[in-house]
Amino acid sequence: xxxxxxxxxxxxxxxxxxxxxxxxxxxxxxxxxxxxxxxxxxxxxxxxxxxxxxxxxxxxxxxxxxxxxxxxxxxxxxxxxxxxxxxxxxxxxxxxxxxxxxxxxxxxxxxxxxxxxxxxxxxxxxxxxxxxxxxxxxxxxxxxxxxxxxxxxxxxxxxxxxxxxxxxxxxxxxxxxxxxxxxxxxxxxxxxxxxxxxxxxxxxxxxxxxxxxxxxxxxxxxxxxxxxxxxxxxxxxxxxxxxxxxxxxxxxxxxxxxxxxxxxxxxxxxxxxxxxxxxxxxxxxxxxxxxxxxxxxxxxxxxxxxxxxxxxxxxxxxxxxxxxxxxxxxxxxxxxxxxxxxxxxxxxxxxxxxxxxxxxxxxxxxxxxxxxxxxxxxxxxxxxxxxxxxxxxxxxxxxxxxxxxxxxxxxxxxxxxxxxxxxxxxxxxxxxxxxxxxxxxxxxxxxxxxxxxxxxxxxxxxxxxxxxxxxxxxxxxxxxxxxxxxxxxxxxxxxxxxxxxxxxxxxxxxxxxxxxxxxxxxxxxxxxxxxxxxxxxxxxxxxxxxxxxxxxxxxxxxxxxxxxxxxxxxxxxxxxxxxxxxxxxxxxxxxxxxxxxxxxxxxxxxxxxxxxxxxxxxxxxxxxxxxxxxxxxxxxxxxxxxxxxxxxxxxxxxxxxxxxxxxxxxxxxxxxxxxxxxxxxxxxxxxxxxxxxxxxxxxxxxxxxxxxxxxxxxxxxxxxxxxxxxxxxxxxxxxxxx
Amino acid sequence: xxxxxxxxxxxxxxxxxxxxxxxxxxxxxxxxxxxxxxxxxxxxxxxxxxxxxxxxxxxxxxxxxxxxxxxxxxxxxxxxxxxxxxxxxxxxxxxxxxxxxxxxxxxxxxxxxxxxxxxxxxxxxxxxxxxxxxxxxxxxxxxxxxxxxxxxxx
Ligand code: FES
Ligand code: FES
Numbered sequence: 001x002x003x004x005x006x007x008x009x010x011x012x013x014x015x016x017x018x019x020x021x022x023x024x025x026x027x028x029x030x031x032x033x034x035x036x037x038x039x040x041x042x043x044x045x046x047x048x049x050x051x052x053x054x055x056x057x058x059x060x061x062x063x064x065x066x067x068x069x070x071x072x073x074x075x076x077x078x079x080x081x082x083x084x085x086x087x088x089x090x091x092x093x094x095x096x097x098x099x100x101x102x103x104x105x106x107x108x109x110x111x112x113x114x115x116x117x118x119x120x121x122x123x124x125x126x127x128x129x130x131x132x133x134x135x136x137x138x139x140x141x142x143x144x145x146x147x148x149x150x151x152x153x154x155x156x157x158x159x160x161x162x163x164x165x166x167x168x169x170x171x172x173x174x175x176x177x178x179x180x181x182x183x184x185x186x187x188x189x190x191x192x193x194x195x196x197x198x199x200x201x202x203x204x205x206x207x208x209x210x211x212x213x214x215x216x217x218x219x220x221x222x223x224x225x226x227x228x229x230x231x232x233x234x235x236x237x238x239x240x241x242x243x244x245x246x247x248x249x250x251x252x253x254x255x256x257x258x259x260x261x262x263x264x265x266x267x268x269x270x271x272x273x274x275x276x277x278x279x280x281x282x283x284x285x286x287x288x289x290x291x292x293x294x295x296x297x298x299x300x301x302x303x304x305x306x307x308x309x310x311x312x313x314x315x316x317x318x319x320x321x322x323x324x325x326x327x328x329x330x331x332x333x334x335x336x337x338x339x340x341x342x343x344x345x346x347x348x349x350x351x352x353x354x355x356x357x358x359x360x361x362x363x364x365x366x367x368x369x370x371x372x373x374x375x376x377x378x379x380x381x382x383x384x385x386x387x388x389x390x391x392x393x394x395x396x397x398x399x400x401x402x403x404x405x406x407x408x409x410x411x412x413x414x415x416x417x418x419x420x421x422x423x424x425x426x427x428x429x430x431x432x433x434x435x436x437x438x439x440x441x442x443x444x445x446x447x448x449x450x451x452x453x454x455x456x457x458x459x460x461x462x463x464x465x466x467x468x469x470x471x472x473x474x475x476x477x478x479x480x481x482x483x484x485x486x487x488x489x490x491x492x493x494x495x496x497x498x499x500x501x502x503x504x505x506x507x508x509x510x511x512x513x514x515x516x517x518x519x520x521x522x523x524x525x526x527x528x529x530x531x532x533x534x535x536x537x538x539x540x541x542x543x544x545x546x547x548x549x550x551x552x553x554x555x556x557x558x559x560x561x562x563x564x565x566x567x568x569x570x571x572x573x574x575x576x577x578x579x580x581x582x583x584x585x586x587x588x589x590x591x592x593x594x595x596x597x598x599x600x601x602x603x604x605x606x607x608x609x610x611x612x613x614x615x616x617x618x619x620x621x622x623x624x625x626x627x628x629x630x631x632x633x634x635x636x637x638x639x640x641x642x643x644x645x646x647x648x649x650x651x652x653x654x655x656x657x658x659x660x661x662x663x664x665x666x667x668x669x670x671x672x673x674x675x676x677x678x679x680x681x682x683x684x685x686x687x688x689x690x691x692x693x694x695x696x697x698x699x700x701x702x703x704x705x706x707x708x709x710x711x712x713x714x715x716x717x718x719x720x721x722x723x724x725x726x727x728x729x730x731x732x733x734x735x736x737x738x
Numbered sequence: 739x740x741x742x743x744x745x746x747x748x749x750x751x752x753x754x755x756x757x758x759x760x761x762x763x764x765x766x767x768x769x770x771x772x773x774x775x776x777x778x779x780x781x782x783x784x785x786x787x788x789x790x791x792x793x794x795x796x797x798x799x800x801x802x803x804x805x806x807x808x809x810x811x812x813x814x815x816x817x818x819x820x821x822x823x824x825x826x827x828x829x830x831x832x833x834x835x836x837x838x839x840x841x842x843x844x845x846x847x848x849x850x851x852x853x854x855x856x857x858x859x860x861x862x863x864x865x866x867x868x869x870x871x872x873x874x875x876x877x878x879x880x881x882x883x884x885x886x887x888x889x890x891x892x
Contacts, residue, residue, distance in 0.1 A: 207772015207812030402836030650872025
């Protein structure tokens with residue numbers, strides 16, 4: 001690993017092409033510039049992602065961050081499959097943040113989608129070099145050799161050579177041209193599409209996986225930071241005497257807010273840092289600081305008033321959004337059956353089990369950090385900007401991530417740690433308390449939607465008007481972004497899965513007074529909730545079965561190409577819906593007090609349908625069963641996809657039942673898991689996951705698409721059980737007990 | 739002031755203030771980082787350890803309480819913990835893995851008390867441990883599986 005870091009970046013730009021476009025073009029593996037790949041005696045390293053040792057051990061480099069989505073295992077399986085490696089020899093190492101690995105940003109459920117093929121090529125390329133080496137040893141044609149189970153086989157004689165024994169010769173082979181690589185056929189896959197266990201199981205069950213918070217370097221300090229309760233407030237003055245009296249506390253230091261240049265990065269909030277010789281003392285010191293704040297302009301921000309304000313706005317005309325079609329007004333005029341509804345989602349916070357934290361060592365012209373980061377390259381660029389250190393001299397080590405969900409794609413906590421290390425001239429680990437995490441996040445935005453729909457004489461939807469007010473993520477990059485942006489509306493609003501002749505979408509002003517970010521499935525949480533709740537209301541008004549009604553609304557088979565290489569295919573949408581209905585035995589007689597609900601959603605190019613069965617007794621709701629079907633094209637690791645969808649069900653339940661962040665006078669009111677609750681074992685229903693296995697299709701998103709249908713399916717099920725419609729989340733706030 | 743802690747059968751001498759929670763004594767002074775911080779207020783179970791066999795949230799118990807007692811952390815071992823590990827492996831339970839130290843310790847404590855727990859027992863014993871990744875159904879299955887493995891081994 002240290003070898004790899006020493007390679008001059010410009011050479012890699014030549015070798016791999018710089019992945020500045022955001023997609024991993026970086027994996028251009030055919031090059032005669034093999035000299036730039038570190039070669040150690042006794043190791044065969046045909047490319048940046050594969051290293052084979054004499055004992056046969058293969059170390060694969062994972063360029064995307066592991067945060068529970070199983071990516072290390074998935075990427076390794078793709079390389080190993082093409083390489084014909086034996087799984088038991090595989091170990092996985094995490095890449096540092098460096099453009100030589102291509103784009104490493106781990107978000108948007110796109111890792112497998114964008115780098116599966118390049119990774120397979122890495123494996124295939126290594127295999128070809130091993131074959132060439134064996135052919136030379138045997139003095140036969142390469143065509144007479146094949147790779148199988150960690151050996152190269154002489155097809156004619158059945159003689160075989162172990163991979164490890166070819167290392168020295170293979171290292172001298174030319175890297176084959178990309179055009180010469182032959183990838184395996186789907187039916188020959190050995191690992192891809194199968195159930196593979198995590199490569200990290202042993203570490204996970206023995207407490208030896210190193211997360212950011214577990215980083216220990218000699219003479220490091222520990223620090224906690226008090227930040228202004230109101231977003232972007234600043235320190236007026238502080239008294240550190242009480243904090244300094246805590247045993248273990250060494251220093252108290254003010255940190256300035258680091259303001260990001262418009263359109264780039266995220267900066268850091270600033271505040272007062274307490275540096276100690278252990279985490280606990282730093283936490284205690286922080287609690288004992290006496291700080292006076294300048295709260296600034298967000299001091300007046302109260303979520304309750306804000307919700308009222310945007311609720312009022314969605315009942316007035318908004319800005320027409322391109323993509324609207326037909327004429328809803330005439331549809332409404334002609335209809336005798338009009339349905340109107342207003343839906344609300346509160347602010348949410350990620351609250352990954354591992355709090356944000358970073359360990360940094362600023363050494364004048366060099367910076368090294370260790371942190372649980374989803375997007376290490378942006379962190380690196382951000383550090384180069386703020387600390388004016390040459391990017392070549394910044395090393396970003398990516399640790400295991402104890403849950404990310406979007407929070408750890410920001411690098412504010414890394415910037416803080418480096419700023420502090422610079423001030424105290426020592427390595428330091430900044431650890432956020434859970435309260436810090438809940439009160440100073442990049443929140444999932446709140447939203448209010450107004451929907452109005454009409455049914456024609458046959459009970460078909462003839463008009464659909466939707467107004468959306470949601471503070472924009474763009475506001476975190478760019479001031480005065482008061483409307484949802486195009487990329488946000490493209491998450492389930494402009495591209496809902498329905499076939500609507502008269503469709504009008506309006507964008508409604510919603511200012512941001514908290515830092516807004518992305519949380520697992522992002523704007524799809526809003527669109528999924530509004531769309532699916534409303535379709536259920538329309539089905540009821542039309543006196544039709546919700547599944548039938550949905551199928552009808554998805555409409556005839558059609559493919560919408562759009563600009564993307566992943567066209568929307570209505571057949572696949574209907575297919576997952578039918579599968580889910582079948583698995584749930586839709587239409588069966590339910591026990592008393594039980595209800596069933598359905599929801600569908602198209603996100604990250606994957607198709608998902610979820611049915612939920614609930615029971616409601618004495619105002620107490622219990623989710624009894626969940627059935628989810630996903631069509632995510634080619635499946636890399638089935639058991640992992642299943643695990644992700646099970647997790648998404650639990651995550652979606654937390655959103656439906658518990659999640660809510662509110663502010664009063666600009667400050668977040670929630671503190672910790674007792675008032676920001678989430679699904680626990682006692683809430684956990686039976687979860688049935690069905691995966692449409694279509695190896696002929698490109699792989700699409702897995703980590704996020706399971707989340708959006710959950711909340712509406714639950715609310716639809718409660719309506720089915722009780723006749724009462726819940727249009728605001730979370731349900732514990734709506735008089736339901738859990 | 740130097741104090742002695744016994745963790746997983748080994749003795750550690752550390753210089754530490756008495757009111758420091760055991761969690762931070764273990765993580766920052768002893769240097770065993772398998773026991774995790776999740777909330778600091780007894781809400782999430784990430785910091786679960788056994789003290790003389792009793793399930794304890796180490797974030798909320800002062801270090802002095804553990805002096806003279808035997809601590810078991812995820813770096814340690816016990817008969818039930820080993821069966822659980824195997825079952826966790828069979829069921830490919832973890833996602834991010836962060837909560838799993840605490841989950842395994844809480845499950846060990848459950849099996850130490852109840853030979854063959856029902857789903858209800860599991861609900862009661864395991865609801866103090868949050869898994870934000872949502873691996874609960876796998877944990878439930880794995881606990882049943884551990885009992886199976888144990889019975890098979892007899
Ligand atoms: S850290 Fe101890 S219960 Fe959460
Ligand atoms: S596996 Fe991630 S929190 Fe449980």
